Amino acid sequence: SAVISQKPSRDICQRGTSLTIQCQVDSQVTMMFWYRQQPGQSLTLIATANQGSEATYESGFVIDKFPISRPNLTFSTLTVSNMSPEDSSIYLCSGPVEGTDTQYFGPGTRLTVL
């Protein structure tokens, strides 16, 4: 399995500000994924982050709102920009162990926007 860590684990932010979430994997992974889990709901994929290329966003998510960086094969960041209370969610990153089809998840970042 892969060990994935995220920072911060939680934050409370003011409307209109931005927060950058970091995701670190203990092994090299080609693709990393960012998911959003709104309160009481399931997970929705925001985007796929590939090293060396721009992230691929799912329908309903745009780069201006959720810019993503992927500087190397073990690290990625997701920024939640110009936040509103509707952005209050748990944000999770995941990555498959190289050579397998199984994704492992970080512990999540619990974001509250006031």
Place this chain on the structure above:
Amino acid sequence: AQSVTQLGSHVSVSEGALVLLRCNYSSSVPPYLFWYVQYPNQGLQLLLKYTTGATLVKGINGFEAEFKKSETSFHLTKPSAHMSDAAEYFCAVSYPAAGNKLTFGGGTRVLVKP
């Protein structure tokens, strides 16, 4: 578009009773299938997965699931519930041709009564 349906957003079982969580997918091509568990205030942990081969798969914590292609189902069972099984369970699918990104069902919250 692929979809995953989990029947029942909440399930209540008595300690020692059978746990049965239902998952159906909709696609003409059989996907890879996963069950994840999320304990309160934690990330997602992989319980088990099916990709190819034997259709009955065993996972951690005494859980197992059976892939039934004719029914497009991947139901999760555990013969005897334990208090520690109280959590939210997510069924998910992925397709290698689509980069292994996960599509999740709505989740089922399991309550275990003493």
